[in-house]
Amino acid sequence: MKTEFNAQLARLKELQDIDLRLHEINIKLELLPERIAAHEAAYNQVKTEMDAAKHELAEAEKSRRHEELELASTTEHAKLREAKLYAIKTTKEYQAALKEIAETKKINKEREDRILGLMEQIENLGKKITQLDGELADKESAYRKEDEALKAEEAELTKSMDDIESRRPKLVSEIDVKVVRNYDYVRQRYPDALVHVEKGVCQGCSMNIPPQLYNEMLRSIEFKNCPSCRRLIYVNSEDAANGRNAQEDK
Numbered sequence: 001m002k003t004e005f006n007a008q009l010a011r012l013k014e015l016q017d018i019d020l021r022l023h024e025i026n027i028k029l030e031l032l033p034e035r036i037a038a039h040e041a042a043y044n045q046v047k048t049e050m051d052a053a054k055h056e057l058a059e060a061e062k063s064r065r066h067e068e069l070e071l072a073s074t075t076e077h078a079k080l081r082e083a084k085l086y087a088i089k090t091t092k093e094y095q096a097a098l099k100e101i102a103e104t105k106k107i108n109k110e111r112e113d114r115i116l117g118l119m120e121q122i123e124n125l126g127k128k129i130t131q132l133d134g135e136l137a138d139k140e141s142a143y144r145k146e147d148e149a150l151k152a153e154e155a156e157l158t159k160s161m162d163d164i165e166s167r168r169p170k171l172v173s174e175i176d177v178k179v180v181r182n183y184d185y186v187r188q189r190y191p192d193a194l195v196h197v198e199k200g201v202c203q204g205c206s207m208n209i210p211p212q213l214y215n216e217m218l219r220s221i222e223f224k225n226c227p228s229c230r231r232l233i234y235v236n237s238e239d240a241a242n243g244r245n246a247q248e249d250k
Contacts, residue, residue, distance in 0.1 A: 012179065014171060015171050019193075025160060028153075036150050039143045042142075046135050050129065061118075078104040081100060081101050179232075190231055195232070204229050205226060209233070
């Protein structure tokens with residue numbers, strides 16, 4: 001019985017090694033989309049900023065063209081009004097014309113100031129877009145490379161998982177059905193469903209094992225569950241032998 005238990009234990013340890021490796025691969029696979037998204041977000045952030053700057057530039061250029069057309073029109077109108085001043089016969093009409101010309105010149109001055117402001121804005125936006133263009137190229141290149149690298153990593157992890165999983169069925173078939181069922185049930189909660197007991201302490205949850213249960217485990221006949229965490233527990237061969245010898249000496 002002891003020999004059979006040790007053989008089952010060896011296979012169960014091997015099965016857990018496989019499952020822990022699969023668990024590790026699954027975690028890495030689950031994190032891949034987040035890693036890809038992080039690099040994509042960095043690229044998209046610069047792209048969004050670039051698109052916003054281009055839109056702002058287009059609007060500024062549109063406003064400048066509108067202001068320049070309006071300035072040309074009102075400037076021409078003011079010149080025509082000035083040319084006709086001397087043809088005005090009444091003082092009232094003359095004063096009204098002077099007021100209109102003054103208002104037009106005031107509006108034109110304000111429009112010229114706006115045009116200068118728009119030209120400065122356009123120049124600054126042009127510089128910003130040039131800077132962002134280089135930054136965007138770098139971000140896009142880094143994103144594309146990282147995306148390819150992560151996809152290659154995903155393919156490699158998936159292949160490793162398939163290779164490892166292919167070893168599982170044969171191993172499971174060599175372990176007692178009840179033991180496998182118990183192991184799989186515990187594994188739904190803990191990746192390390194199988195742990196050893198050292199000096200009477202479960203190495204999974206660090207809780208003491210009742211003396212009576214521990215003495216039963218020393219016989220190495222069947223797997224036990226930790227009363228606290230329900231993991232499958234066992235005593236190492238050397239510890240079991242020492243424990244049995246200690247019991248015989250009493």
